[in-house]
Amino acid sequence: MSLIKAKGIVLKEILVGESDKIIVLLTKELGKISVGAKGARKSKSKFLAGTQLFTYAEYIIDYKIGKYYIKEINIIKNFNFKTYDEICYSSYFVEMIDKVTFESIKSEESLYLLITTFNIILKNILDIKQICAIFRFKLMQISGYQPNITNCSFCQKEILDYNNLKFFIEGIVCSKCNSNIKQKSIIVNYTVMYAISYILCNDIKDIFKFKLDELNIKIFYDASELFLENLELSFKTDKFLNTSS
Ligand SMILES: [Zn+2]
Incomplete structure (x- = not known):
């Protein structure tokens, strides 16, 4: 088993089946990736909070047959936008x-x-x-x-006036x-x-x-x-x- 640690933000949530989710993460280590989160929509799931849109967390991810799966989440910050x-x-x-x-x-x-x-x-x-x-x-x-901000896009002359x-x-x-x-x-x-x-x-x-x-x-x-x-x-x-x- 090869576990990977990656810090990132949830960009998108895609609902799968009755209780699963795929989240799109923008991570520091792996760039943008899609990660499966099994049972993440169940009310008692340990992944419930960490797979919400705008969550910034450290994700422990497993990589199997070309796909990423979440194993653990340590939330760094939940951006709670209100207005x-x-x-x-x-x-x-x-x-x-x-x-x-x-x-x-x-x-x-x-x-x-x-x-x-x-x-x-x-x-x-x-x-x-x-x-x-x-x-x-x-x-x-x-x-x-x-x-172009220093020179005119048409005549290429430097903007002075x-x-x-x-x-x-x-x-x-x-x-x-x-x-x-x-x-x-x-x-x-x-x-x-x-x-x-x-x-x-x-x-x-x-x-x-x-x-x-x-x-x-x-x-x-x-x-x-x-x-x-x-x-x-x-x-x-x-x-x-x-x-x-
Ligand atoms: Zn010009």
Whole structure:
């Protein structure tokens, strides 16, 4: 028997049969994996709490004939999100990570981003839309997508004048070129461009250390939504995001 220890977060729960579950875990050691949890839905199961969505735990896993099974769970933290917004956005974040991460590929950075984001949500010190925009830009960068922010996406000239800038799916466009954009775009300002560049240039532990005002949060959030279109993915959970606040 080969037992493996892996620390990770539950991204998804899939119900199987009458009382079993398969959970999708994002782990430090094994990347994203699907793990069987026998009897996890029984009220007296020792796996009941540790296999819930958003749980961060150390999992002792057995590997048999190409499949992972849970043997033991030591919970590190249950992220108990309470408000409608907290639950909606957290569900969206795990869905995003699930969609951009491939099975069994090292994803330590995504895991660290998710844990850091969840801790920030629970601290209740930042607007959830600002948290969401930061999460999107950083996850996109980890996944290999980076917007042009220092030079115009069209003429390639360095941006020196921050008036009349526009942002579209590839990044920034200068005031001289911005009438040529055919795709969807939004007007951005120096503050928002600075916020985006701050996220891209800094470590995950520091990316939540700034606060924007309401107007700039809206522009920043819209820019992150636009940039996300690079992924060409649809999400089940994003339709709930704009129904509150
Ligand atoms: Zn230009």
